[in-house]
Amino acid sequence: MNQKLRHSYQRYPMKTIILTLVLLITAAGFLRAAQNPFEKADADLYTGRFVGKDVSLRLKPDAGEWSGELVFKGDKYTIKGRQLEGALRGNFNDGSEDYEFTLQGDGDKLTFKANTFTSTLQRRNPPPLKGVYESKRVKLDFQNTDGGINGNIVFKGQQYRFSVKEVAGDLEGVFKNGDEAFKFTLASAPGALVFQTGEFSDQLSPILPSVVNSLGMKFVAVPGTEVMFCIWDVRVQDYRAYAEANSGVDASWEKPGFTQGDTHPVVNVNWNDAKAFCAWLSRKEGKTYRLPTDAEWSVAVGLADESGSTPKDKDKQIKDVYPWGTQWPPPSGAGNYDKSLNVDSYEGTSPVGVFTANQFGLYDMGGNVWQWCEDWYDGAQFSRVLRGGSWLDYDQDSLLSSYRGLFTPVVRNYIYGFRCVLVGGVSR
Ligand SMILES: [Ca+2]
Numbered sequence: 001m002n003q004k005l006r007h008s009y010q011r012y013p014m015k016t017i018i019l020t021l022v023l024l025i026t027a028a029g030f031l032r033a034a035q036n037p038f039e040k041a042d043a044d045l046y047t048g049r050f051v052g053k054d055v056s057l058r059l060k061p062d063a064g065e066w067s068g069e070l071v072f073k074g075d076k077y078t079i080k081g082r083q084l085e086g087a088l089r090g091n092f093n094d095g096s097e098d099y100e101f102t103l104q105g106d107g108d109k110l111t112f113k114a115n116t117f118t119s120t121l122q123r124r125n126p127p128p129l130k131g132v133y134e135s136k137r138v139k140l141d142f143q144n145t146d147g148g149i150n151g152n153i154v155f156k157g158q159q160y161r162f163s164v165k166e167v168a169g170d171l172e173g174v175f176k177n178g179d180e181a182f183k184f185t186l187a188s189a190p191g192a193l194v195f196q197t198g199e200f201s202d203q204l205s206p207i208l209p210s211v212v213n214s215l216g217m218k219f220v221a222v223p224g225t226e227v228m229f230c231i232w233d234v235r236v237q238d239y240r241a242y243a244e245a246n247s248g249v250d251a252s253w254e255k256p257g258f259t260q261g262d263t264h265p266v267v268n269v270n271w272n273d274a275k276a277f278c279a280w281l282s283r284k285e286g287k288t289y290r291l292p293t294d295a296e297w298s299v300a301v302g303l304a305d306e307s308g309s310t311p312k313d314k315d316k317q318i319k320d321v322y323p324w325g326t327q328w329p330p331p332s333g334a335g336n337y338d339k340s341l342n343v344d345s346y347e348g349t350s351p352v353g354v355f356t357a358n359q360f361g362l363y364d365m366g367g368n369v370w371q372w373c374e375d376w377y378d379g380a381q382f383s384r385v386l387r388g389g390s391w392l393d394y395d396q397d398s399l400l401s402s403y404r405g406l407f408t409p410v411v412r413n414y415i416y417g418f419r420c421v422l423v424g425g426v427s428r
């Protein structure tokens with residue numbers, strides 16, 4: 001806990017209480033209605049799950065107050081508050097001491113203040129409940145009909161009908177076996193759902209649609225995006241098909257300066273080359289291929305909760321999270337990185353798909369080659385974004401999942417490649 005927060009607890013001064021009472025009485029007189037029309041709106045303002053830098057919280061109305069859970073700098077607290085002077089004010093407790101906070105609502109944003117600490121929190125809506133998710137013990141097949149969320153659940157080998165409703169940002173489900181009702185909750189985890197009953201908790205993985213295109217590139221749906229990601233970076237053989245079908249394609253990709261097989265990721269391609277490849281493939285198949293956006297790439301690497309608007313804002317903001325997990329240095333087999341890290345045996349690039357795929361089934365999201373993204377790095381519109389690191393990288397910061405590389409769209413390099421996404425290919 002931040003030392004500055006200690007001893008900052010201060011009750012509301014008498015002047016404030018009197019002023020508030022006067023305001024309340026005036027408001028009550030003015031409204032002259034049994035139902036205060038603002039109550040519902042205020043309940044909506046603070047109810048749900050909100051995430052910001054170093055803070056996340058979940059709140060629900062509780063007998064005229066709000067209560068819930070706060071995670072502050074990695075520690076969990078119970079939280080309670082009530083509305084006063086246009087803000088939600090209250091305390092959280094670490095078991096021995098109280099700390100005062102205020103929350104100010106603004107649509108989908110909340111400003112959290114505790115002494116000198118301030119953070120803007122963004123509302124997080126529950127995960128899109130579509131498709132099929134399963135673990136060894138549970139399978140959920142969602143069917144969103146009649147405006148409700150329901151479907152079939154296979155639980156301990158038996159199939160039932162279930163329904164889910166949202167209660168203050170939590171998802172509560174129920175299914176019936178005869179007269180007996182089983183209750184469960186659902187929470188979102190990166191690329192998964194956490195299913196919990198009183199008996200056990202299971203992480204359910206989505207059974208995702210996938211397609212293979214005319215070049216043999218495999219694409220999978222990535223939940224939280226509207227696109228399908230190629231599971232590999234674009235390979236030498238894919239780029240060769242493009243270069244052979246078109247005149248005037250720059251030949252730098254043929255001379256990387258080291259030996260490459262057909263299934264190695266193509267390198268020495270700049271942002272413009274990568275865009276031209278996507279445009280050709282789109283024309284060839286009558287579909288829409290493009291580079292991933294920086295935000296889509298983040299979801300695909302497991303960073304669904306970044307704050308900031310430009311890639312520059314988000315650069316290195318989430319610490320201690322790498323494509324392979326949270327350990328530093330990377331464990332053996334984490335990916336194709338610089339030889340000084342001692343995690344692989346490849347001198348240059350490696351064939352796509354030889355290291356472990358991530359939670360979405362994507363290979364080389366860390367290491368092998370940097371991947372161009374659609375976005376400008378910032379408002380200057382000078383450089384494009386590169387993500388994921390390469391076979392020549394070893395620096396701890398540049399291997400973070402949240403790290404953004406940047407270069408002008410005309411630069412070719414033997415550590416730069418790209419990955420395609422397929423737009424609108426998600427059938428569910
Ligand atoms: Ca290597």
Ligand SMILES: [Ca+2]
Nearest residue numbers: 364367369388
């Ligand atoms: Ca990569």
